[in-house]
Amino acid sequence: MPTFDLSNTPLRELNSALHGLAAGANDTEFEVINPRGSHAVAVGIDSPVKVAVHGSVGYYCAGMNDGGTVTVHGSAGPGVAENMMSGAVFIDGDASQYAGATGRGGLLVIKGNAASRCGISMKGIDIVVHGSIGHMSAFMGQSGHLVVLGDAGDALGDSIYEAKLFVRGAVKSLGSDCIEKEMRPEHLEKLAELLAKAGVTDVKPEEFKRYGSARKLYNFNIDNADAY
Amino acid sequence: MCGIVGLFLKDKSLEPQLGELLSDMLIVMTDRGPDSAGIAIYGSAANGRAKVTVQSANPDADFAGLADALKAEGIDASIVIKSTHAVLDIPADKADAVRSVLSNIRPDVRVMGSGESVEIYKETGLPKDVVARFDVRSMAGTHGIGHTRMATESAVTTLGAHPFSTGADQCLVHNGSLSNHNNLRRELVREGMTFETQNDSEVAAAYLTAEMAKGKDLGQALEGALDDLDGFFTFVVGTKSGFGVVRDPIACKPAVMAETDQYVAFGSEYRALVNLPGIENARVWEPEPATVYFWDHEKAA
Numbered sequence: 001m002p003t004f005d006l007s008n009t010p011l012r013e014l015n016s017a018l019h020g021l022a023a024g025a026n027d028t029e030f031e032v033i034n035p036r037g038s039h040a041v042a043v044g045i046d047s048p049v050k051v052a053v054h055g056s057v058g059y060y061c062a063g064m065n066d067g068g069t070v071t072v073h074g075s076a077g078p079g080v081a082e083n084m085m086s087g088a089v090f091i092d093g094d095a096s097q098y099a100g101a102t103g104r105g106g107l108l109v110i111k112g113n114a115a116s117r118c119g120i121s122m123k124g125i126d127i128v129v130h131g132s133i134g135h136m137s138a139f140m141g142q143s144g145h146l147v148v149l150g151d152a153g154d155a156l157g158d159s160i161y162e163a164k165l166f167v168r169g170a171v172k173s174l175g176s177d178c179i180e181k182e183m184r185p186e187h188l189e190k191l192a193e194l195l196a197k198a199g200v201t202d203v204k205p206e207e208f209k210r211y212g213s214a215r216k217l218y219n220f221n222i223d224n225a226d227a228y
Numbered sequence: 229m230c231g232i233v234g235l236f237l238k239d240k241s242l243e244p245q246l247g248e249l250l251s252d253m254l255i256v257m258t259d260r261g262p263d264s265a266g267i268a269i270y271g272s273a274a275n276g277r278a279k280v281t282v283q284s285a286n287p288d289a290d291f292a293g294l295a296d297a298l299k300a301e302g303i304d305a306s307i308v309i310k311s312t313h314a315v316l317d318i319p320a321d322k323a324d325a326v327r328s329v330l331s332n333i334r335p336d337v338r339v340m341g342s343g344e345s346v347e348i349y350k351e352t353g354l355p356k357d358v359v360a361r362f363d364v365r366s367m368a369g370t371h372g373i374g375h376t377r378m379a380t381e382s383a384v385t386t387l388g389a390h391p392f393s394t395g396a397d398q399c400l401v402h403n404g405s406l407s408n409h410n411n412l413r414r415e416l417v418r419e420g421m422t423f424e425t426q427n428d429s430e431v432a433a434a435y436l437t438a439e440m441a442k443g444k445d446l447g448q449a450l451e452g453a454l455d456d457l458d459g460f461f462t463f464v465v466g467t468k469s470g471f472g473v474v475r476d477p478i479a480c481k482p483a484v485m486a487e488t489d490q491y492v493a494f495g496s497e498y499r500a501l502v503n504l505p506g507i508e509n510a511r512v513w514e515p516e517p518a519t520v521y522f523w524d525h526e527k528a529a
Contacts, residue, residue: 037499056498075512077498078482096482096514115514116479135517
């Protein structure tokens with residue numbers, strides 16, 4: 001198992017090794033030690049590698065991940081798993097702002113709290129946060145699921161499209177055009193599946209409320225024609 | 229983008245290392261802003277004495293014979309010269325008078341800041357060079373703040389560098405940009421504040437100074453800043469015994485804090501904190517938007 005010590009190895013060596021794996025290679029498990037807040041750790045993975053990062057990372061860890069599994073045994077800086085395509089990213093600690101931003105697929109699990117703008121402009125990613133999330137989360141979320149076991153900050157789901165939001169705790173305020181919606185059986189089923197994938201065993205889907213788009217903002221309403 | 233750092237020591241045994249720790253924190257932040265760098269350190273204060281940090285673009289000419297020239301004007305000063313800066317140690321009751329005396333006898337000398345304990349060093353250039361030039365590593369103190377600048381709102385000059393000091397023992401570093409600084413500057417000028425630059429961050433510093441002059445403590449002044457300042461900001465502020473942090477309600481500008489029994493530390497990024505002693509077991513968190521954090525040596529005692 002290759003180990004990269006970022007206290008004495010340039011980051012580019014790690015990322016090049018992750019990108020340069022031949023198809024069918026067997027040695028697909030990587031360890032990263034001493035990340036010490038480095039930026040762009042394990043970005044651009046495009047094969048089903050496993051990366052374990054021991055320590056906290058800075059900006060854009062696991063960005064653009066396509067098929068890899070990245071576990072950070074520490075906390076993550078801004079933009080973790082930004083624009084993830086597929087695969088999974090697990091953060092043991094907290095995540096800073098815009099975790100999972102613009103993600104198109106895959107699963108992001110944050111065991112601590114996430115700061116502001118979690119899941120901003122999400123486009124298919126599933127995000128499960130064991131703790132709470134900050135303000136403006138899921139802003140303009142288009143598709144995918146955001147599951148929050150704790151509380152949500154101000155303006156949750158502002159200008160949201162079709163992303164589905166599930167919050168177990170309190171929501172400080174809902175953003176424009178975001179409303180609480182009925183929890184139907186298919187939602188409970190999806191929630192149970194996501195909780196299981198995220199390793200949550202002591203919480204039931206029935207404890208959550210669902211939020212989503214009122215669909216008044218993104219459909220043109222002829223009554224508003226005068227406003228243009 | 230800029231990089232800001234701050235370190236407030238609770239454990240006196242770390243005080244001799246303050247300059248060393250703060251220097252390393254600032255140098256790690258170099259790639260957030262390579263234009264200019266500055267540092268303010270709160271060191272020892274002597275009863276009845278004031279420290280005035282001054283700067284000159286021609287230190288050889290301006291600092292030569294400065295002590296004698298000040299003495300001729302009735303000010304007994306002991307002077308320590310560090311590169312383009314000099315710290316004048318003078319009787320506290322001359323702290324105001326020395327500014328007008330200096331503007332007469334050394335018109336090109338600029339006052340960076342003054343107070344009982346603060347010393348401020350700032351210049352254009354990289355943090356590592358600025359730190360070396362002023363021998364910041366050897367400095368001891370109770371708390372300090374630092375800044376590395378990527379200029380947006382005013383020119384890359386020594387005076388445009390942070391920290392900004394607009395009141396005795398007060399200083400501020402800023403990451404962000406203010407949008408109502410011109411209006412606010414006009415209002416503060418009307419209240420009697422003076423400005424050295426067109427810089428937005430200087431307005432924020434002067435705003436806090438003006439509010440504290442009205443009787444607010446640092447925490448209350450920072451609460452007021454949330455209502456009265458418009459724009460993006462993460463501020464780290466020092467006073468003689470206090471250390472404060474506040475972020476605007478949008479909180480785009482990054483911030484990480486760490487606290488142990490020995491210190492409270494601030495960094496624009498976690499990278500700035502990784503060399504601090506005991507960071508592995510520190511409580512590390514991201515300061516909340518629109519929330520004032522402050523610590524005070526006198527109030528904690």
